[in-house]
Amino acid sequence: MATGTGFIELDGVEKVFEVRRRTGFLRSERREVRAVDGIGFRVERGEMVGYIGPNGAGKSTTIKMLTGILTPSGGRLRVAGIDPSRERTRLAHRIGVVFGQRTTLWWDLPLRDSYRLVHRMYRVPDARFRENLERCVELLDLGALLDVPVRQLSLGQRMRGDIAAALLHDPEVLYLDEPTIGLDVVSKAKVRGFLRDLNAERGTTVLLTTHDLTDIEQLCRRVMVIDHGRLMYDGALAGLHEVGESERTLVVDLERELPPIRLESEPSVRTVKVEGPRQWLAFPASGSAAPLVARIAAEYPLVDLSVREPDIEAVIAKMYASAEAR
Amino acid sequence: MAEVTEVSRAVEVPDAVFVERSRLVEGVRAYGLIVAMWLRSTMAYRASFAMTAFGNFAATGFDFVAILLMFAHVDELGGYTLPEIALLYGASGTAFGLADLVLGSMDRLGRRVRDGTLDTLLVRPVPVLAQVAADRFALRRLGRITQGLLVLGYGLAVLDIAWTPLKVVMIPLMLLSGAAIFGAVFVGGAAFQFFAQDAAEVQNSFTYGGNTLLQYPPTVFAKDLVRGVTFVVPLAFVNWLPTLYVLGREYPLGLPEWVAFLPPVVAGVCWGLAGAAWRAGLRSYRSTGN
Numbered sequence: 001m002a003t004g005t006g007f008i009e010l011d012g013v014e015k016v017f018e019v020r021r022r023t024g025f026l027r028s029e030r031r032e033v034r035a036v037d038g039i040g041f042r043v044e045r046g047e048m049v050g051y052i053g054p055n056g057a058g059k060s061t062t063i064k065m066l067t068g069i070l071t072p073s074g075g076r077l078r079v080a081g082i083d084p085s086r087e088r089t090r091l092a093h094r095i096g097v098v099f100g101q102r103t104t105l106w107w108d109l110p111l112r113d114s115y116r117l118v119h120r121m122y123r124v125p126d127a128r129f130r131e132n133l134e135r136c137v138e139l140l141d142l143g144a145l146l147d148v149p150v151r152q153l154s155l156g157q158r159m160r161g162d163i164a165a166a167l168l169h170d171p172e173v174l175y176l177d178e179p180t181i182g183l184d185v186v187s188k189a190k191v192r193g194f195l196r197d198l199n200a201e202r203g204t205t206v207l208l209t210t211h212d213l214t215d216i217e218q219l220c221r222r223v224m225v226i227d228h229g230r231l232m233y234d235g236a237l238a239g240l241h242e243v244g245e246s247e248r249t250l251v252v253d254l255e256r257e258l259p260p261i262r263l264e265s266e267p268s269v270r271t272v273k274v275e276g277p278r279q280w281l282a283f284p285a286s287g288s289a290a291p292l293v294a295r296i297a298a299e300y301p302l303v304d305l306s307v308r309e310p311d312i313e314a315v316i317a318k319m320y321a322s323a324e325a326r
Numbered sequence: 327m328a329e330v331t332e333v334s335r336a337v338e339v340p341d342a343v344f345v346e347r348s349r350l351v352e353g354v355r356a357y358g359l360i361v362a363m364w365l366r367s368t369m370a371y372r373a374s375f376a377m378t379a380f381g382n383f384a385a386t387g388f389d390f391v392a393i394l395l396m397f398a399h400v401d402e403l404g405g406y407t408l409p410e411i412a413l414l415y416g417a418s419g420t421a422f423g424l425a426d427l428v429l430g431s432m433d434r435l436g437r438r439v440r441d442g443t444l445d446t447l448l449v450r451p452v453p454v455l456a457q458v459a460a461d462r463f464a465l466r467r468l469g470r471i472t473q474g475l476l477v478l479g480y481g482l483a484v485l486d487i488a489w490t491p492l493k494v495v496m497i498p499l500m501l502l503s504g505a506a507i508f509g510a511v512f513v514g515g516a517a518f519q520f521f522a523q524d525a526a527e528v529q530n531s532f533t534y535g536g537n538t539l540l541q542y543p544p545t546v547f548a549k550d551l552v553r554g555v556t557f558v559v560p561l562a563f564v565n566w567l568p569t570l571y572v573l574g575r576e577y578p579l580g581l582p583e584w585v586a587f588l589p590p591v592v593a594g595v596c597w598g599l600a601g602a603a604w605r606a607g608l609r610s611y612r613s614t615g616n
Contacts, residue, residue: 017614069448071612085612092451104446108367120359121452149370 006042013075035061037229046203050220058229096171100178105150122169136164156187176208241285246310250281255301356452360460382469404546409484416478417565418540421504423471431462432516436523503589504564510596520607544578563592
């Protein structure tokens with residue numbers, strides 16, 4: 001996996017923390033916690049990747065290693081050819097970071113002032129800065145907010161402000177840690193739309209962690225699932241269903257109320273719910289619905305039907321649960 | 327714009343290319359940028375600024391009033407007259423005030439480690455020390471410096487000192503070196519907070535506590551304490567030894583006369599140690615998180 005020229009490359013990366021727990025007045029017990037336990041993946045330039053997992057799975061630790069905040073305990077890690085922990089300040093010019101719950105904006109000052117600081121601190125050339133700011137202001141709808149003190153902004157407005165602040169120095173990769181947390185539906189949609197455009201038009205590589213799977217569904221073709229410090233899944237969102245042994249649901253409307261449908265030829269199909277003439281049948285997501293529909297149409301008085309895709313959240317919950325049991 | 331040597335790579339190189347600069351220069355520049363932001367922030371609340379600046383001036387002034395009250399009952403304290411004490415007090419107060427103005431908010435580091443906001447400083451392209459040092463920069467701290475300088479001026483005006491060129495040089499040298507020594511203690515104390523996030527009080531006992539101690543002549547304290555602040559935490563070099571030189575008085579612990587000129591050296595050593603402690607602390611944070 002280490003071969004090739006990925007933009008972000010991780011190879012057997014580990015992060016081990018030593019946790020001390022008090023056992024007596026002065027005595028304490030040392031325990032090793034493997035927050036990241038041998039992760040390897042490669043992200044190409046211009047990809048948009050979702051990085052998901054339950055709390056404490058090692059998501060934030062990975063992001064912190066990718067930004068150079070934390071030094072890995074083992075393995076090899078490169079971002080744009082740079083070893084983040086060794087050349088943190090050099091890397092800082094090429095990455096943008098948004099921590100969803102920690103704003104970098106100046107509370108008592110107009111939004112504009114925070115951007116001026118980025119301008120100077122990153123030594124962004126004047127023309128380039130103006131161009132980037134104009135673009136962000138237009139796409140993130142910040143025009144009316146530039147002269148408003150940050151403390152008066154709503155959560156959604158502040159998040160948009162933070163995203164703009166992370167992009168004014170033209171980073172090649174943008175890390176977002178929970179970018180839509182706590183936002184209302186409209187703000188979420190704005191943020192997602194902006195990220196999609198950024199990735200498509202500028203080719204900015206985006207890596208985002210989230211608890212909101214809609215973010216992933218709408219933005220990321222590729223998703224990585226991490227749990228207990230290990231990569232459990234890395235691939236297309238659709239493929240998660242197969243790994244998670246998920247089921248699709250066929251909703252059938254019959255002419256009248258009938259006992260639960262049973263098909264001798266399809267043993268993997270279960271009727272999970274009956275409500276008057278409507279019945280819900282579960283079948284493996286990997287299977288095809290067509291032969292099933294044909295069978296039902298042949299044996300039962302069928303009026304209408306619809307197929308429901310599995311809920312991604314349920315799939316992931318199932319995946320976590322099965323890993324837990326192992 | 328960037329100079330790109332390899333033409334083939336030109337497309338991939340962003341405009342704001344990192345250029346190697348001295349970390350010190352970068353740090354001071356970043357410090358200035360952040361301080362300017364804090365000044366603007368404070369100006370959002372002008373009335374509050376004026377009040378706290380005056381409060382700071384008055385509160386530190388009451389310290390000296392306490393000494394004045396003492397001298398209403400006695401003529402000497404540990405063998406020192408009021409103007410002599412004023413000299414000690416003013417020198418220490420000014421040196422401490424300068425360090426406090428420049429680095430006074432470093433004890434907030436522990437909180438930043440605890441709540442995780444230190445991470446937002448670590449992803450920026452400038453030294454973390456500069457960013458932490460500039461945190462919550464407050465001009466109201468000028469109050470303490472003003473008060474220190476006034477008391478120092480009073481002492482110098484009233485005392486009958488046999489001035490020599492060296493004694494004249496000694497005054498600014500003492501104030502700047504003293505500020506540097508206090509500053510190193512601030513940085514060292516902050517570095518310690520990487521390991522123990524609640525250590526702000528320990529640091530304060532050395533900085534604020536040290537300042538209070540130095541406002542009195544060494545003769546009023548037990549010998550072991552004087553030894554401690556001379557050789558362990560070298561606060562005696564802030565004002566005691568230089569002031570005694572200016573006054574032409576005997577040094578504590580039978581130290582030779584030339585030690586009065588050591589403060590710049592002591593400050594340099596302190597900064598070396600504080601810098602090493604800071605780097606060790608930051609390294610530890612980056613390997614353990616919080």
